[in-house]
Amino acid sequence: MKYESTREGRPFLSAAQAILAGLAPDGGLLTPESIPRLSEGDLEALIPLTYQERAEFILARYLTGFSREDLTRCIGSAYNETTFSDSRVAPLHRLDRSLSVLELWHGPTCAFKDMALQILPHLLTTSAAMEQDLRTYVILVATSGDTGKAALEGFRDVDRTRILVFYPDAGVSQVQKLQMVTQEGSNVGVLAVRGNFDDTQSGVKEIFSDQQVEQLLAEAGMRFSSANSINWGRLAPQIVYYFSAYCDMVRQGDIASGDPVNFVVPTGNFGNILAGYFAREMGLPVNRLVCAANANNVLTDFIRTGVYDRNRPFSRTISPSMDILISSNLERLIYLLSGRDAARVAGWMGELAETGRYQVTEDVLDKVHSLFWSDFSDDEETVRRIRDTWNTYGYLTDTHTAVAMDICEKYRNETGDNTPTVVVSTASPFKFTASVAEAVLPDKDAGSELELLEELSRYSSLPIPAGLSRLDARPVLHRQVISREDMSPEVLKFLGLTEN
Numbered sequence: 001m002k003y004e005s006t007r008e009g010r011p012f013l014s015a016a017q018a019i020l021a022g023l024a025p026d027g028g029l030l031t032p033e034s035i036p037r038l039s040e041g042d043l044e045a046l047i048p049l050t051y052q053e054r055a056e057f058i059l060a061r062y063l064t065g066f067s068r069e070d071l072t073r074c075i076g077s078a079y080n081e082t083t084f085s086d087s088r089v090a091p092l093h094r095l096d097r098s099l100s101v102l103e104l105w106h107g108p109t110c111a112f113k114d115m116a117l118q119i120l121p122h123l124l125t126t127s128a129a130m131e132q133d134l135r136t137y138v139i140l141v142a143t144s145g146d147t148g149k150a151a152l153e154g155f156r157d158v159d160r161t162r163i164l165v166f167y168p169d170a171g172v173s174q175v176q177k178l179q180m181v182t183q184e185g186s187n188v189g190v191l192a193v194r195g196n197f198d199d200t201q202s203g204v205k206e207i208f209s210d211q212q213v214e215q216l217l218a219e220a221g222m223r224f225s226s227a228n229s230i231n232w233g234r235l236a237p238q239i240v241y242y243f244s245a246y247c248d249m250v251r252q253g254d255i256a257s258g259d260p261v262n263f264v265v266p267t268g269n270f271g272n273i274l275a276g277y278f279a280r281e282m283g284l285p286v287n288r289l290v291c292a293a294n295a296n297n298v299l300t301d302f303i304r305t306g307v308y309d310r311n312r313p314f315s316r317t318i319s320p321s322m323d324i325l326i327s328s329n330l331e332r333l334i335y336l337l338s339g340r341d342a343a344r345v346a347g348w349m350g351e352l353a354e355t356g357r358y359q360v361t362e363d364v365l366d367k368v369h370s371l372f373w374s375d376f377s378d379d380e381e382t383v384r385r386i387r388d389t390w391n392t393y394g395y396l397t398d399t400h401t402a403v404a405m406d407i408c409e410k411y412r413n414e415t416g417d418n419t420p421t422v423v424v425s426t427a428s429p430f431k432f433t434a435s436v437a438e439a440v441l442p443d444k445d446a447g448s449e450l451e452l453l454e455e456l457s458r459y460s461s462l463p464i465p466a467g468l469s470r471l472d473a474r475p476v477l478h479r480q481v482i483s484r485e486d487m488s489p490e491v492l493k494f495l496g497l498t499e500n
């Protein structure tokens with residue numbers, strides 16, 4: 001299996017090279033040259049397997065060149081009893097006969113980013129070894145909260161990697177900050193930057209494109225890399241849990257093997273739901289992929305009209321991981337739906353960069369309509385949905401999952417489609433406690449976020465996940481607050497590359 005750029009369409013990289021590169025040189029996204037197809041027999045064979053075995057079966061189709069031992073080791077290092085609090089890794093929680101929730105938040109940071117970021121570091125270092133690249137990979141992350149912590153947990157103590165995370169001093173929640181400043185690991189660094197997220201992010205971008213810094217790293221046998229969601233090494237592992245959920249539906253007797261199911265996915269950057277599309281193209285019986293958005297409804301408009309237009313106000317919502325106006329992974333979808341027409345995709349992406357808008361052609365839109373459906377919910381609907389789900393099913397959801405639950409109902413009401421459905425749950429209810437507490441606690445005291453965690457746990461009789469419990473009792477290991485100008489010197493200091 002070779003990988004090609006969505007803006008050129010000529011397969012030229014191996015899987016290992018695609019993972020190491022992250023992005024194609026022309027700015028396009030690296031995409032497999034074909035989508036492997038599983039037979040009905042293959043699907044049957046997956047049903048009795050563990051999550052790890054299912055992962056090996058799926059990933060082997062894409063990561064050709066990786067030996068079986070390598071794959072088993074990467075998967076075993078990512079998904080095990082130490083890293084995931086549930087031995088099923090991505091368990092399916094049944095609400096009723098036709099509705100289940102796929103819980104993707106049993107990893108160390110209690111959100112779905114762990115599904116990819118627990119394995120990416122191992123895929124990256126294995127790829128480097130396959131390419132006889134002995135350099136140390138230096139991961140820089142600017143985070144508004146969740147990705148940084150998930151990347152830290154993924155890369156901590158992984159040989160031949162260093163990771164440095166910058167977060168805006170005033171831009172993350174108390175829990176997110178505590179999660180990061182207490183981060184353990186011999187190869188990690190965490191720095192608060194005075195300013196907002198945009199300052200932090202532009203600072204990191206500058207460092208990545210600073211040739212002097214790059215030179216210093218090269219002389220020391222190091223190389224920058226990023227852990228962002230367009231890397232194929234993050235997308236491929238996400239395909240696995242769609243198959244896993246389906247197999248579990250069959251196993252719990254809700255469907256027969258071969259029956260169609262719908263997936264409803266809380267969406268931001270379009271990575272998660274795109275993995276669902278790959279699963280479908282591989283032969284998983286998926287009827288419809290429902291794209292759930294919040295007030296930043298750029299994807300809902302796109303899926304309905306074929307016009308992608310980011311020229312609109314940005315809203316801060318209570319589902320912040322979906323507050324995105326540029327959904328990078330959508331480029332892979334339009335590439336595939338246009339029949340791998342790289343020239344057309346390059347044109348649309350050029351328009352997006354120039355005007356913030358593009359419109360796909362009728363043939364692509366028809367395909368979008370046959371596969372996807374989308375709507376959005378605002379904060380008020382989201383809070384109400386958390387309360388309703390708790391009252392109806394005794395099941396507690398976080399805000400992102402609640403958006404998907406709400407859209408699930410809208411979809412069923414509008415289309416009358418009662419196909420058995422899986423709502424994809426992307427964060428633990430303890431991760432975004434304030435809104436969940438507002439929705440369900442009868443009278444919440446205006447306490448701190450940490451007190452609210454305790455209160456919510458007592459009220460719901462659910463344990464606080466290990467990754468979030470007793471955060472204030474852990475030693476603070478990263479106290480430094482720096483200014484934006486100091487980011488670059490701090491990187492060199494962290495890597496031991498300064499003269500003094």
Ligand SMILES: *Cc1c(COP(=O)(O)O)cnc(C)c1O
Nearest residue numbers: 267268269270271272321426427
């Ligand atoms: C990242 C994230 C999302 C959005 O996923 P995409 O792959 O970017 O569409 C949704 N919910 C949570 C909790 C997330 O962390």
